[in-house]
Amino acid sequence: MSIAVVRHVPFEDVGWIADALRSRDLETAYFDVAAGVAAPDPLRHEALIVMGGPMSANDDLPWIPPEIECVRRAIDSRRPVLGICLGAQMVARALGARVYRNSRKEIGWFPVHWTEAGASDPILGGLSNPLTVFHWHGETFDLPRGADWLAYSDACRHQAFRWHSHVYALQFHVEVTAAMIEDWCAQDANCGDVRELASPIDAQAHAAEQERAAGIVFGRWAARVRNGWFSATAGQ
Numbered sequence: 001m002s003i004a005v006v007r008h009v010p011f012e013d014v015g016w017i018a019d020a021l022r023s024r025d026l027e028t029a030y031f032d033v034a035a036g037v038a039a040p041d042p043l044r045h046e047a048l049i050v051m052g053g054p055m056s057a058n059d060d061l062p063w064i065p066p067e068i069e070c071v072r073r074a075i076d077s078r079r080p081v082l083g084i085c086l087g088a089q090m091v092a093r094a095l096g097a098r099v100y101r102n103s104r105k106e107i108g109w110f111p112v113h114w115t116e117a118g119a120s121d122p123i124l125g126g127l128s129n130p131l132t133v134f135h136w137h138g139e140t141f142d143l144p145r146g147a148d149w150l151a152y153s154d155a156c157r158h159q160a161f162r163w164h165s166h167v168y169a170l171q172f173h174v175e176v177t178a179a180m181i182e183d184w185c186a187q188d189a190n191c192g193d194v195r196e197l198a199s200p201i202d203a204q205a206h207a208a209e210q211e212r213a214a215g216i217v218f219g220r221w222a223a224r225v226r227n228g229w230f231s232a233t234a235g236q
Contacts, residue, residue, distance in 0.1 A: 001226065002027050004045040006067060008034045008053025008086060011183055015175035016214035017049065020222040033063045042074035047225045050087030052173065054189040056139060057089040057099045068094050080230040081167045082221060085137055088160075088169035095144030095163060102140040106155045107193055109206050110135050112172055118150035118160065123168060123220050127213055132206045134173045134181060136193070141169075166230040168221070174214050178207040 003021060005014060005028050014021075014028070021028060031040045034053065042048050050071060055061065057068075071094035074081050083091035089099045111130035118124050140156050143149055144163055151160035151172075159171045176184075181203035185194055224230050 001025070001046045002029050002044070003047045003049060003225070004028075004040040004042060005030050006039065006048070006050045006070070006087070007032050008051060008055060009189065011180070011187055012052045012085075013180070014049065014051065015173075015177050015180055016211060017175050017218045017222075020215070020218035023219075024222045024226045026222055026226060033067050034061070036063075039063070039066045039070035042070055042079050043077055045079070047080040047082070047230075048074040050081070050083040050090050052085030052087060052136070055086065057086060057093050058139075064090075075163070075167055078166055078230070080221070080225050083167075083169040084175060085171060085173060088171050089139060089141050091163075091167060091169040092141035092144055092161075095147070095167075097142040097144040097147075099139055099141045102138055102156050104155055105138040105193065105196070106135040106153065107137075107197060108135060108201050109133070110153055110155065112151045112153050112159050114151050115149050117148045117162070121148075121150055121162060122224075123162075123217055124150055124160065127216065128209075131209070131213055133210055133213065134176050134206075135171075136173060136184065136190075137171060138193075140171065174210055174217055177211070178203040181207075 003026050007030055031037050033039050071090055109132050111132045113130045140158055143161055147161040147163045153159050161169050184190055
């Protein structure tokens with residue numbers, strides 16, 4: 001079984017998601033769209049993951065409209081879709097919602113709180129409430145029509161949503177490892193954000209807690225992809 005992964009920059013990789021996929025014999029096919037690789041045909045894959053990146057979902061870049069169309073086709077064909085940060089914003093746009101600048105940037109370790117729907121969600125339910133996770137974003141999105149609001153933080157109201165049962169969008173980065181955080185802080189594309197921080201980011205501060213949460217969240221998601229659960233319930 002193949003999972004299509006849309007990647008916008010090489011350093012924003014799948015992180016802990018890889019372990020969950022590998023342990024369930026799910027293969028990954030990468031599509032580096034910003035480097036000129038065409039967006040995948042979602043009908044050739046069992047699921048679609050859309051990762052983060054330092055650009056905006058509203059940028060006038062030639063690969064953004066085809067990517068949004070790819071996400072829309074995946075959703076319409078009832079493929080499981082998982083969007084993270086920029087990927088979550090792409091999912092929101094594919095569902096007709098607005099993406100715009102958040103009231104302030106949210107970079108570092110901050111708690112997310114689960115809504116009632118989030119606390120009982122089959123993917124996110126049962127996690128600590130609040131749960132401290134890693135963030136790196138300056139934009140946010142409106143909830144698409146028909147979406148279930150799952151999580152919020154003090155700085156950003158819309159941190160996660162579910163659309164029907166097969167589409168998940170997470171603004172926060174529960175997938176990143178401590179090594180990835182250290183690498184992000186050293187990337188030229190992120191230097192402007194790093195200079196704005198009041199103090200350096202401690203990549204290890206909540207890494208163990210995040211690893212446990214990632215194992216639960218992505219383990220559940222991957223198991224449902226593997227077992228066809230999303231396909232069976234996507235119309236609900």
